[in-house]
Amino acid sequence: MQDSQTSETPQKTIEETIVSGILSAKIRPGTRLSENQLATLFGVSRTRVREAMMRLETRGIVHVSPRRGWFVVEPSAEEAIAVYEARRVVEAGLLRSMRVLTDEGHKALDAHLNEEKGAMVAGDRQRLTYLMGDFHIRIAELSGNAIIVDILRDLTARTILISMLYQSEFHAAQSHDGHCRIFEAMRAGDFARAAELSIEHLDEVEMGLDLTARPDPLSELRSSLSLPPRTVSPTVRPKKPQLQRSN
Amino acid sequence: MQDSQTSETPQKTIEETIVSGILSAKIRPGTRLSENQLATLFGVSRTRVREAMMRLETRGIVHVSPRRGWFVVEPSAEEAIAVYEARRVVEAGLLRSMRVLTDEGHKALDAHLNEEKGAMVAGDRQRLTYLMGDFHIRIAELSGNAIIVDILRDLTARTILISMLYQSEFHAAQSHDGHCRIFEAMRAGDFARAAELSIEHLDEVEMGLDLTARPDPLSELRSSLSLPPRTVSPTVRPKKPQLQRSN
DNA sequence: TCTGGCTATCTTGCATACAAGACAGGAAAG
DNA sequence: CTTTCCTGTCTTGTATGCAAGATAGCCAGA
Incomplete structure (x- = not known):
């Protein structure tokens, strides 16, 4: 992959x-x-x-x-807000439009949530970031609608960039719980509830951002000064003067 | 313009x-x-x-x-269906996310609906097509979210292409009515109802397509044979061998 | 008349060349 | 020491050239 x-x-x-x-x-x-x-x-x-x-x-x-x-x-703070708003719109609209959760869908989401749990246990933050975003793409894939998948993939990419800019700490457990709750509502066939939960979930994540921190x-x-940009963790990066910079 | x-x-x-x-x-x-x-x-x-x-x-x-x-x-029939589904998802999600209809928004939509009416009276089909699609973009603009506007603009463009392929007759009055009803619900502050109406409206338009007609x-x-492609109306087009063709 | 193949032409795919602007580093002047 | 200017270098912007493939039209052969 x-x-x-x-x-x-x-x-x-x-x-x-x-x-x-x-x-x-x-x-x-x-x-x-x-x-x-x-x-x-x-x-x-x-x-x-x-x-x-x-x-x-x-x-x-x-x-x-x-x-x-x-x-x-x-993304600027304003753009970040717009991205989250767009995601709420699309994801809630998507969940509301669903009528059934197929067996394959059930299996796919279940497997995904297990992967999330595994990554949390392993403490693999990069993989966790990927999985946390991918969950929403997986839901879009359930619809079988390639247009929506593409839209959400791009929004997710931007979301991840936003989180790298504004998210000081990574509330993986909280996000995982949110995903589980959405999954539960879907399993119960209550897609309106799932939509509301996804809005709450995205609100939570958005609230976890520190949008006052300028990008x-x-x-x-x-x-x-040839300093490593935004040292975010003990993972040092000053090995080579890699291509890094902003405007 | x-x-x-x-x-x-x-x-x-x-x-x-x-x-x-x-x-x-x-x-x-x-x-x-x-x-x-x-x-x-x-x-x-x-x-x-x-x-x-x-x-x-x-x-x-x-x-x-x-x-x-x-x-x-x-767009193929399958793609056409996907486009309409995506529009239902995004537009319904958008309307549901709205809380108030500002005065400027009210004026903008009102002016737009008047333009629609004017074009219907004038029988300007091209302009009508434009306005019918633009209504939905206008709604997106009310949110002030450029991302959603872009998404809906592209979906609307595809919708217009779809209607040129599969829509034998143009139910302008029906669409206009749908828009008016959505506007009414928005004015009443009932955005959940507006969302449902927009879904119904898009369903209606989609049902008006003859998706068995291959593109x-x-x-x-x-x-x-140098024949005009898809003569859609008395508007003859065989003036010059224009750039027209498909794969 | 019909069929098959060849060629001329038109299309995009891709690389390259050159120009223009932005930037860094150093030299010179104060 | 500080400031200013200049120049070399590196970046993208744009045009152009050439190659490969697809298509249409023609011509020859049956």
């Missing part, structure tokens, strides 16, 4: 590699995405890298600072 | 010109979009046209047939 970035370039590998890197919290907001570096990394010319960047830009995942570079978006306002200074 | 396509190219004019052309039903599904023609039309090189096409492709509005060309999408299955034959 993450064996990408090999030498082959089947078409839109660049785009999906970056998205999945964000979904699994391996790529931080503000990360610089150099056309040249990605080109050599994927063994293609800048042309195709640019195409991927354009696509990612229309998906709201990347933005370009003219003649300066491409960067993974750093790395010192990034320029930091980069000019 | 439609003074685009002049000689100037302020950046993403190509993309927006095509989208607004679809929203106002001036561009039919299956329309061929030649990179060269667009390039000369906008006075740029193919590079920028391609960028616009890439963006439109990720928005689900255009697709490419390898080495054959770019075409405005012709122009004879297009290849038709084009090779």
Whole structure:
């Protein structure tokens, strides 16, 4: 599931590699995405890298600072609020539109929640971040509607970027509980209740953000001093002067 | 509002010109979009046209047939159903999330509904198509959430393409009534009711489609015979062998 | 008349070249 | 020591060139 970035370039590998890197919290907001570096990394010319960047830009995942570079978006506080609002709208609307929980759906969600629990026990924070976002995508997949899945995947990617910017501590247990409650309501066939629970769940997560913390306002200074950007955990990153910066 | 396509190219004019052309039903599904023609039309090189096409492709509005060309999408019956389902999810979720109808919102919707009525009286079908789709975008704008507006704009564009493919007759009055009822519920502050009405409204429109009609299955034959594609009304179009075709 | 294949042309796919702007680092002036 | 300016370097923006594939039309053969 993450064996990408090999030498082959089947078409839109660049785009999906970056998205999945964000979904699994391996790529931080503000990360610089150099056309040249990605080109050599994927063994293609800048042309195709640019195409991927354009696509990612229309998906709201990347933005370009003219003649300066491409960067993974750093959502502002207002944008963060809008993302959560959009997610409440879409997810609650989706759950309300559901009528039955199929057996396969039941199994898929159950398996997912078990994975969440396992990751919590193992304390694998990156995997937890991925799973916490993926739960909502899984629900969308139950509808069989590719459009909704795509919408929610992009919103989830942005959500993860937001949490990396504004979330000081990771309330994994709380989120997991929220997911379980939603699952319970779905199992009971009470999708209106599930919708309300999903709104509450997203509200909880949103409330856990510290939106007063500006999105790395010192990034320029930091980069000019060659300091690691936003050291978030003992996981040191100053190994190489990696591509990192914000505008 | 439609003074685009002049000689100037302020950046993403190509993309927006095509989208607004679809929203106002001036561009039919299956329309061929030649990179060269667009390039000369906008006075740029193919590079920028391609960028616009890439963006439109990720928005689900255009697709490419390898080495054959770019075409405005012709949604299949399954895709059409998915689009309507996504719209029900998003619009109902949106209305349910609303709490108040501001004065400006009231005025905007009221003005819009009057425009609808005017276009119905005038019998301006293209304008009607535009207005019927725009109503839903207007509602999204009330939320002030740009993300939701973008989502609904793209879904509306696809909806219009779908209606051009599968809608034999145009029940403008019925749609207008649906809009009025939604507006009434909003005015009354009953947003849950407005959400239900919007679902009913979309159901009605979807039921008005003839999804058994395949999306122009004879297009290849038709084009090779140089016949006008899908003559939809007395508005003849065989003036010049315009760029028209499907895959 | 019909069928098969060849070629000319048109399409996109992709790489590359060059231009323009932004930035960093250093030198020179105060 | 501080400030200013300049220049080299690195970034994206855009155009262009070439290649590969698809298509249409024609021509030859049955």
